[in-house]
Amino acid sequence: xxxxxxxxxxxxxxxxxxxxxxxxxxxxxxxxxxxxxxxxxxxxxxxxxxxxxxxxxxxxxxxxxxxxxxxxxxxxxxxxxxxxxxxxxxxxxxxxxxxxxxxxxxxxxxxxxxxxxxxxxxxxxxxxxxxxxxxxxxxxxxxxxxxxxxxxxxxxxxxxxxxxxxxxxxxxxxxxxxxxxxxxxxxxxxxxxxxxxxxxxxxxxxxxxxxxxxxxxxxxxxxxxxxxxxxxxxxxxxxxxxxxxxxxxxxxxxxxxxxxxxxxxxxxxxxxxxxxxxxxxxxxxxxxxxxxxxxxxxxxxxxxxxxxxxxxxxxxxxxxxxxxxxxxxxxxxxxxxxxxxxxxxxxxxxxxxxxxxxxxxxxxxxxxxxxxxxxxxxxxxxxxxxxxxxxxxxxxxxxxxxxxxxxxxxxxxxxxxxxxxx
Amino acid sequence: xxxxxxxxxxxxxxxxxxxxxxxxxxxxxxxxxxxxxxxxxxxxxxxxxxxxxxxxxxxxxxxxxxxxxxxxxxxxxxxxxxxxxxxxxxxxxxxxxxxxxxxxxxxxxxxxxxxxxxxxxxxxxxxxxxxxxxxxxxxxxxxxxxxxxxxxxxxxxxxxxxxxxxxxxxxxxxxxxxxxxxxxxxxxxxxxxxxxxxxxxxxxxxxxxxxxxxxxxxxxxxxxxxxxxxxxxxxxxxxxxxxxxxxxxxxxxxxxxxxxxxxxxxxxxxxxxxxxxxxxxxxxxxxxxxxxxxxxxxxxxxxxxxxxxxxxxxxxxxxxxxxxxxxxxxxxxxxxxxxxxxxxxxxxxxxxxxxxxxxxxxxxxxxxxxxxxxxxxxxxxxxxxxxxxxxxxxxxxxxxxxxxxxxxxxxxxxxxxxxxxx
Numbered sequence: 154x155x156x157x158x159x160x161x162x163x164x165x166x167x168x169x170x171x172x173x174x175x176x177x178x179x180x181x182x183x184x185x186x187x188x189x190x191x192x193x194x195x196x197x198x199x200x201x202x203x204x205x206x207x208x209x210x211x212x213x214x215x216x217x218x219x220x221x222x223x224x225x226x227x228x229x230x231x232x233x234x235x236x237x238x239x240x241x242x243x244x245x246x247x248x249x250x251x252x253x254x255x256x257x258x259x260x261x262x263x264x265x266x267x268x269x270x271x272x273x274x275x276x277x278x279x280x281x282x283x284x285x286x287x288x289x290x291x292x293x294x295x296x297x298x299x300x301x302x303x304x305x306x307x308x309x310x311x312x313x314x315x316x317x318x319x320x321x322x323x324x325x326x327x328x329x330x331x332x333x334x335x336x337x338x339x340x341x342x343x344x345x346x347x348x349x350x351x352x353x354x355x356x357x358x359x360x361x362x363x364x365x366x367x368x369x370x371x372x373x374x375x376x377x378x379x380x381x382x383x384x385x386x387x388x389x390x391x392x393x394x395x396x397x398x399x400x401x402x403x404x405x406x407x408x409x410x411x412x413x414x415x416x417x418x419x420x421x422x423x424x425x426x427x428x429x430x431x432x433x434x435x436x437x438x439x440x441x442x443x444x445x446x447x448x449x450x451x452x453x454x455x456x457x458x459x460x461x462x463x464x465x466x467x468x469x470x471x472x473x474x475x476x477x478x479x480x481x482x483x484x485x486x487x488x489x490x491x492x493x494x495x496x497x498x499x500x501x502x503x504x505x506x507x508x509x510x511x512x513x514x515x516x517x518x519x520x521x522x523x524x525x526x527x528x529x530x531x532x533x534x535x536x537x538x539x540x541x542x543x544x545x546x547x548x549x550x551x552x553x554x555x556x557x558x559x560x561x562x563x564x565x566x567x568x569x570x571x572x573x574x575x
Numbered sequence: 576x577x578x579x580x581x582x583x584x585x586x587x588x589x590x591x592x593x594x595x596x597x598x599x600x601x602x603x604x605x606x607x608x609x610x611x612x613x614x615x616x617x618x619x620x621x622x623x624x625x626x627x628x629x630x631x632x633x634x635x636x637x638x639x640x641x642x643x644x645x646x647x648x649x650x651x652x653x654x655x656x657x658x659x660x661x662x663x664x665x666x667x668x669x670x671x672x673x674x675x676x677x678x679x680x681x682x683x684x685x686x687x688x689x690x691x692x693x694x695x696x697x698x699x700x701x702x703x704x705x706x707x708x709x710x711x712x713x714x715x716x717x718x719x720x721x722x723x724x725x726x727x728x729x730x731x732x733x734x735x736x737x738x739x740x741x742x743x744x745x746x747x748x749x750x751x752x753x754x755x756x757x758x759x760x761x762x763x764x765x766x767x768x769x770x771x772x773x774x775x776x777x778x779x780x781x782x783x784x785x786x787x788x789x790x791x792x793x794x795x796x797x798x799x800x801x802x803x804x805x806x807x808x809x810x811x812x813x814x815x816x817x818x819x820x821x822x823x824x825x826x827x828x829x830x831x832x833x834x835x836x837x838x839x840x841x842x843x844x845x846x847x848x849x850x851x852x853x854x855x856x857x858x859x860x861x862x863x864x865x866x867x868x869x870x871x872x873x874x875x876x877x878x879x880x881x882x883x884x885x886x887x888x889x890x891x892x893x894x895x896x897x898x899x900x901x902x903x904x905x906x907x908x909x910x911x912x913x914x915x916x917x918x919x920x921x922x923x924x925x926x927x928x929x930x931x932x933x934x935x936x937x938x939x940x941x942x943x944x945x946x947x948x949x950x951x952x953x954x955x956x957x958x959x960x961x962x963x964x965x966x967x968x969x970x971x972x973x974x975x976x977x978x979x980x981x982x983x984x985x986x987x988x989x990x991x992x993x994x995x996x997x
Contacts, residue, residue: 182671209672210643214636214682221632249604250631256825256853256876259681260636304852306828307861403678406728430726431678432881434856435888439729454678459854466857 157197157231157279162223164216165190174347179373179404189215191271201275205267205478206505218264243301258456269482274558284513293318321523335549338531339367346371364548367396373404384420400426414444424450437469453503478505504530509559579619579701580652584645586638587612596769601795601826611637613693623697627689627900628927640686665723680878691904696980706935715740743945757971760953761789768793786970789818795826810842822848836866846872859891875925900927926952931981
């Protein structure tokens, strides 16, 4: 492998306004999808791109945090860096001063995610392969050395992680069929909070026509009857064979959640997403016990592996929506996925990256870790801004083939080219 | 009350380097105590000052977050603002875009803390009384309207909060003696991590001479024997009547914590502080069960009331070290204190404010809420930078009499005076 050394780090504050009502939910009303982008420029002409999502104000803060934390990467050679990335990740997360602003949550953790994702992108590009291929080509010991497993000893030891990966390696071929077929997406874009009933119905019909069989509806309105009415309308429209998920975006208190889940029972939601405050481990557990067999999805705002461990050990969630633009990037995503595998819980990522990076990770989770090839959220609103937008056709994510993590933004492509020529 | 309207908001990035080794612990090696300061300037000539602690890099990010979130306060009249501050606090915490960076944790929550503390400071100054007096003069309904009790329904309802305050009101006179005597401090400054054994011994002897009867030692070294040796040394020096606390600053994994607590049993620590990762509710619970009757203190890095609720309901901590410069300021501090009162748990704040603001809150917790007048941490390293440094003599916090929250920095006094004259 020719040497590829990181020369410098730049950030970019990318902001994309959404059309009226798109992206709206019970708590996020002024939707703008923004990415705090890390660009790792190298001496070999490649650029590693990493991103995390924010919703507008605050994107600049995240960029500033990236610049503060990213100093640790300058001058590093990518193969050498990634050979022990778990330790690097831990040392950045435990910056003796910036750690105070988390620890392992908030702006500094988002920054670590963006940095980490840029490292993985650069690594895959330097090997000339898509990320999923790179991960599948690693030995179990190499995968584990990418991870920071500290504070997880009561659920996942290093030996547990190695065993999961080795077991999956032995049975890999039976799951590689997915590389030909792709795997299902589900459509979040039909049911935004501020869309009126007619618009939801129209979008759902179009999505059905395009091949989708799973749909999400934003609920959590002050008027619970609106939620029930819209969920029933959507269920009758998509039929009983389709999957219907409702997403509360943390809006309900625990008593409200219990009441609303009862009211929504007849529409048979596949999951209830973020029913209450994302730090409320025991609240989710109490709700899970109360509403069974209805199931809970959470993760969009679960900050790190330690909180995920708590949710899993408490029986507080059934679908693990870990997002590699919320936890510390690809590395902590894999750690959480290993815990989920050990606990027998499916991983269905929230896509802060709009699915660009997660489309690789779902493949690795399935083939390399033995997870079900579950489905992946699909949100198309900013797909035109990516250099290689995810190819979702017939309701199915097709397999990305370009080297890297598929996260380059079109508006940065000239800069990437200029750097490449320089 | 004459009208006092907020005209504008300024921030100040205050940084104080510490002398060699002061402030060091198992995870924070380069100590600098920094305050992200909010200054609310008014049309009536008063300035409300609020602060939160950071450790250096990142203080600027916190100031920027204050400026973004603080827009909501411009033009507000202070009595009107504080008459429903709970709702204001919730609406700032749920900013539709900045919320993404938390929610309710990290830089945005630190910013809300600084803003909130400035509002309380301004309020007390506008009434011409110290904060503890202002709080004691409020009716229970007025106290509760300062709080955001959402997501706490399974532990503390509005009715619970009112009942606690009313019950305490009825028995208040028996606890007002503390206004004459003051209450105990404990000395954290004897046992920093990088101080060698001789220095710890020398400082402990001096603190004993000055009247302190409780001491904290920083532990969590890679070499557990160092921790045990130093703890035994300090115990033999201060005697069995003194209280000795050990502070791990999150450094131990759960298995290490179990082993080290066994090894430290003979020195009889009054508490073991932050034994492991601050998000690990179930880890703390498992440890508590394992090491009983040894007790756990935590809170310095517990971000918000929802996580505190989880710690309390899980039986995962015994001393509630809520810090009004980590949670959302005075308001969420009071909320957490009410939950602790309901659960029968003592509150012993971590002092990110160096005790300046907490000295008021401990008084209100005792007289107005019925908590024990427990003791308050004392860290003197930057006391010379305050306009009204806490008066701790004979190991006792004396009662502050100046109007406000005692948080003005000396370096900002000229600006305050200039504003006052303008």
